[in-house]
Amino acid sequence: MKLVVSIILLLLVPPLLFAHQDTIILPTVQVFPSHNYPLRSLDSTVYTFFVTASVDEALEYQAPVFIKNYGVGQISSLSFRGTGARHTKIFWEDVPLNSPMLGELDVSLLPNFFFNDIDFQLGGNNLENGSGAIGAQLNLQTKKEQAGFQLFQEFSSLLNSNTVLQLNYNKNRFSGSTKGFYHFGANRFHYKNKLQQGRPKTAASHSDFRQTGFMQSAHYQINKKNTLTAKAWYQFSNRDLEFPTANQKDNYQRTFVEWKRTDSKSILSLKAAWLREQFLYLDTLESHATKIFAKAKFGLSLPHSLFFQSGIDLNADRAEADGYRSGISQNQISGFAELTGETWKKFHWKVALREVWLDEQLSPLLYSIQLSYKPFGDLLFFRVNHSRNYNFPTINSRFWQPGGNPNLSPEKSMGAELSLLTKYKKPGRWQYAAELNLYRNYIDDWIQWSPVNGQNFWEAKNLKKVVNQGIEINTRFDFFIKKSIIGLTGIYTFSSAINKSIVIGNENLLGKQLIYTPKFQWKSILSFRHKKWSVYYHQQYAHIRYTTSDNQSQLPGYYMSSLSANYDFLINKRKLVTKFKIDNIFNADYEVVAGRPMPLRNFVLGIGLTF
Numbered sequence: 001m002k003l004v005v006s007i008i009l010l011l012l013v014p015p016l017l018f019a020h021q022d023t024i025i026l027p028t029v030q031v032f033p034s035h036n037y038p039l040r041s042l043d044s045t046v047y048t049f050f051v052t053a054s055v056d057e058a059l060e061y062q063a064p065v066f067i068k069n070y071g072v073g074q075i076s077s078l079s080f081r082g083t084g085a086r087h088t089k090i091f092w093e094d095v096p097l098n099s100p101m102l103g104e105l106d107v108s109l110l111p112n113f114f115f116n117d118i119d120f121q122l123g124g125n126n127l128e129n130g131s132g133a134i135g136a137q138l139n140l141q142t143k144k145e146q147a148g149f150q151l152f153q154e155f156s157s158l159l160n161s162n163t164v165l166q167l168n169y170n171k172n173r174f175s176g177s178t179k180g181f182y183h184f185g186a187n188r189f190h191y192k193n194k195l196q197q198g199r200p201k202t203a204a205s206h207s208d209f210r211q212t213g214f215m216q217s218a219h220y221q222i223n224k225k226n227t228l229t230a231k232a233w234y235q236f237s238n239r240d241l242e243f244p245t246a247n248q249k250d251n252y253q254r255t256f257v258e259w260k261r262t263d264s265k266s267i268l269s270l271k272a273a274w275l276r277e278q279f280l281y282l283d284t285l286e287s288h289a290t291k292i293f294a295k296a297k298f299g300l301s302l303p304h305s306l307f308f309q310s311g312i313d314l315n316a317d318r319a320e321a322d323g324y325r326s327g328i329s330q331n332q333i334s335g336f337a338e339l340t341g342e343t344w345k346k347f348h349w350k351v352a353l354r355e356v357w358l359d360e361q362l363s364p365l366l367y368s369i370q371l372s373y374k375p376f377g378d379l380l381f382f383r384v385n386h387s388r389n390y391n392f393p394t395i396n397s398r399f400w401q402p403g404g405n406p407n408l409s410p411e412k413s414m415g416a417e418l419s420l421l422t423k424y425k426k427p428g429r430w431q432y433a434a435e436l437n438l439y440r441n442y443i444d445d446w447i448q449w450s451p452v453n454g455q456n457f458w459e460a461k462n463l464k465k466v467v468n469q470g471i472e473i474n475t476r477f478d479f480f481i482k483k484s485i486i487g488l489t490g491i492y493t494f495s496s497a498i499n500k501s502i503v504i505g506n507e508n509l510l511g512k513q514l515i516y517t518p519k520f521q522w523k524s525i526l527s528f529r530h531k532k533w534s535v536y537y538h539q540q541y542a543h544i545r546y547t548t549s550d551n552q553s554q555l556p557g558y559y560m561s562s563l564s565a566n567y568d569f570l571i572n573k574r575k576l577v578t579k580f581k582i583d584n585i586f587n588a589d590y591e592v593v594a595g596r597p598m599p600l601r602n603f604v605l606g607i608g609l610t611f
Contacts, residue, residue, distance in 0.1 A: 040474075041119040049536060049564050049579070052154045052162040052181075052606065055110035055118065055140070061525060061538055063120060064472045064493045065136070068516055069108075069592045072158065072599055073187050073209045073239055076108035080122060081439060082468040082497030082517045083135030087391060087411075090138045091129050093231065095256050095273045097140075100289050100317040100330070103394035109237055109250060110140070111181055113164050114215050117141040122472070123439060124389035124415050125368045127336050127354040130313065132391035134413045134443060142217060142231075144175055152608035154579070158599065160185025173221040180214035189599030192589040199589070201600070209239040213252075230257045243596050251278040256293075267299040267309075287321035289395075305342040311335065323400035330395060332358045348372040356390065363390045363410070381421040389413040397447055397460040405460045408447060415441035430479045437472040465501035466514065470494045487527040494520045499549075512551045516593070518543040534566040547594045558590035579606035 042062050050058040056076040060067045066079040077085035086103035089096065090110075098105050112118075118141070124134045150166040164181045186208055193202040213235030220228045233254040240247050256273035273293040280286050297311035315332040336354040343349070350370040356363040368387040374380070391411040398406050417439040425431035445462040452459045473492040478485060497514040513519065523540040543557045562583045569576040581604040591597055 040121070041117065049566070049581070050112045051152050051608070052164055052183075053112045054108045055112050055115075055138075056107040058112050058118065059107075059120070059138075060540070061523065062489070062491075064122070064474065064491050065120075066495075066516075066518055066521060066542065067592070069596075069598070071207070071242065071593075071596045072189050073160075073185075073207060074108070074241060074596070075106050077104055078107055078136070078138070079517065080120075080136035081441065081470060082466075082495040082514060083441075083443070086394065087132065087135035088138060089130060089133040089136075090140070092140045092233075092254065093142075093256065093258070094129055094139075094271065094295060095254070095275070095293055096130060096291075096315070097254075097275075099277060099394075100291060101287060101319050101321065101395045103391075103397075106250070109211070109235065109252070111164075111213060111235075113166065113181070114179055114213075114233070115140045115142050116145060117143050122437065123385065123417050123441070124387045124413055125370060125385045125417070127352045127366055127368050127387075127389075128309075128311075128338060130334060131354055131356050131363065131366055131389055132411075134389050134391060134411070134415070134441065142177070142215075144170075144219060145177060146170075148611060150608065150610045152577070152606060154604060154606035156185070156605075157603040158185060159188045174219070176216070176218040178214070178216055181212065183209070183211040185209065189602065191597035191599060193597075204242045206240050206245050207242040209237070211235070211237040211239075225261050225263050227260050227262075228258070229260070231255065246282050248282075249278075249280040251280075252276070265301045267297075269295075269297050271295045271297075285322055287319065289317060289319035292316040307340045308338070310337040317395070319395050321396070321400070323396065323404065328395050328399045330359055332356065332392075346374045348374075356392070358392050361392070361410075363392075364388070366390055378421075378423040381419075381423075383417075383419040383421070385415075385417040385419075387413075387415050389415070393447055393460070397449075400460075402455075402457045403449065403452075403459045408460060409445045409462050411446055412444045413441060415439065428480055430477070432475070432477045434475040435473070438470075439472075440467070440469040442467055464499050464509070466497060467500050468495065468497045470496055484528065484530040487525070487529075489523075489525040489527075491523040492520070493522070509549045512549060513546055515547055515549055516545045518545050518557070532568040536564045538562045538564075542592075545592075553594075555591055555594055558588055558592075559586070560588055560590070561585040574609060574611040577606075577608040577610065579608070580604070581606075 040063065042058055056067050056078070059065055059078070068077045068079055068085070070076065078088045079085065080088055089098055090105050091097065119139050121137045123136070126133065126137050129137065145168045147168050147170045152164045154162040162181065162183045166177065166179045168177045169175065187204065189204050189207070190201055191204065192199040215231065215233045217231045218229070222228060235252045237250040253276045256271060258269060258271040260267070260269040271294065275291040275293070276288065278288040294314040295311060297309065299307065299309035301307055313334045318327060318329045320327045334354060334356045336352060338350065338352040340350045349372070352368040354366040366388050368385070370383065370385045372381065372383045390413070393408040393410065396404065398404050398408060417437060420436045421434070423433040443466045446464045446466050447460060448463045449458045449460050450463060471494045475490045477488045495517060496519065497517045499509050499512050521540065521542040526537045528535045539559070539561045541557060541559050544554045547553045547555060562581065563585055564579065564581040567578050582601065583604065584599065584601045587601045589600070
């Protein structure tokens with residue numbers, strides 16, 4: 001309790017110090033469209049440092065998330081607020097990307113430079129795109145970009161190479177972009193081998209990989225009110241896995257087309273998408289799934305600063321795998337309605353409702369309520385959220401044989417959040433922003449695979465009730481010194497994810513922290529920008545992670561640091577970017593996941609051309 005009070009006072013001190021200012025500029029509230037809920041966007045100023053990276057690497061620097069990373073070039077998943085990877089829903093231009101088979105997505109296979117607008121919302125408060133985002137919702141978008149060409153080449157001491165290419169074009173009513181990448185390498189990272197006496201330094205010998213992909217976007221302005229957009233995304237990955245020795249191939253095709261009509265008071269959009277994913281493990285275990293998706297959304301600006309929007313989503317999934325060779329189909333229809341309002345220019349509110357029908361199962365009425373109060377504009381901002389959410393079982397957990405359970409109940413969530421935000425800017429001198437979130441979330445009928453007594457396979461069951469609660473602090477300071485900018489960003493999370501109810505026979509799991517959920521972690525970035533120079537130092541710490549549900553086995557906490565430096569040259573109006581990066585500066589010997597050692601110190605060198 002003392003810690004919470006201290007944090008609140010820390011965030012309140014700056015507003016109180018500046019409360020005597022004669023003039024406070026109140027921000028203009030956008031009622032159409034309205035986004036009173038908090039969206040966190042990745043910092044565009046560090047885009048160059050992640051141009052060849054995957055989305056999980058960019059999030060690890062700038063988001064309150066724990067990345068469950070199986071190693072360089074291998075599977076990576078997201079855990080927000082102590083929830084599982086299936087509780088984070090990922091959308092590409094409002095199109096759901098989570099696998100209908102597994103319910104999650106390997107974020108190491110999301111190229112960061114494919115998107116120029118990545119934002120995330122914490123908790124299950126946003127029902128606009130669907131249900132089940134109990135931990136967080138991640139939105140990947142590519143907004144219209146200036147015409148130009150970019151080529152970036154990167155090499156690393158791991159004997160890896162990464163090439164990205166981007167071409168943007170605009171002419172009259174037509175605009176578009178072509179993006180492609182080719183990433184390959186021997187991936188010869190070094191690690192401390194704990195299976196041998198003395199933990200000798202060992203080089204990975206079976207972690208080669210090859211990844212390639214492209215995204216084509218086309219945008220046509222029919223007239224002042226109507227636009228037409230189409231996008232296609234193809235990606236292939238072939239990875240050798242070191243621990244255990246194996247091979248994995250992933251193949252994705254994703255396309256969508258959208259028509260949008262916008263005028264001064266209303267917006268209407270129609271979207272259709274087709275997605276296909278293929279997975280091959282050891283050249284013997286094969287699975288693939290196809291999704292057909294359609295969405296209609298309507299928004300209307302009403303008198304008295306009200307904004308209303310509603311929509312309907314259609315999902316048709318079909319999957320085939322070794323566990324259900326005859327194929328499984330499932331269909332989902334979902335509708336939502338949302339009303340946002342403003343009272344006295346300081347009090348904002350939002351109420352959202354959603355209903356989901358999956359095959360023959362109807363969800364209860366899902367809802368989200370948000371109240372916001374700005375007594376001094378951005379200088380002091382209070383927000384309260386309460387929501388009810390629902391996460392349906394995946395195709396694998398329902399139908400995989402052996403072990404699938406068609407009688408599984410959906411995971412049910414009730415959550416609440418209290419937030420305090422403050423922001424202030426002294427033009428030309430300094431600026432700061434800070435945010436404190438306190439949250440509590442109940443998840444009933446948590447789905448978990450567990451071994452079956454006397455059998456050699458596992459079964460999906462509704463095993464427990466979990467209570468997630470914690471604190472998130474996010475602060476940023478920028479100091480302007482002539483032509484230089486010094487920035488300091490800090491992120492701290494405390495996450496308690498405890499089993500509160502266990503089926504008979506598993507009493508030793510009661511009151512235990514969920515596996516691979518660090519109770520606390522912090523991240524900080526110190527940046528310096530001066531003319532053509534940009535330097536970033538990143539430091540993070542993750543607390544111990546339990547590797548068994550009874551908390552009897554654990555991985556030690558670890559520190560990780562990296563240093564990046566960029567220098568830009570201007571040659572005949574063309575921009576030449578050079579990059580140097582050191583990962584794991586202090587040669588930390590650590591594992592994020594048990595049995596998956598992470599690389600020791602390594603180096604990256606890159607060069608890019610933009611015009």
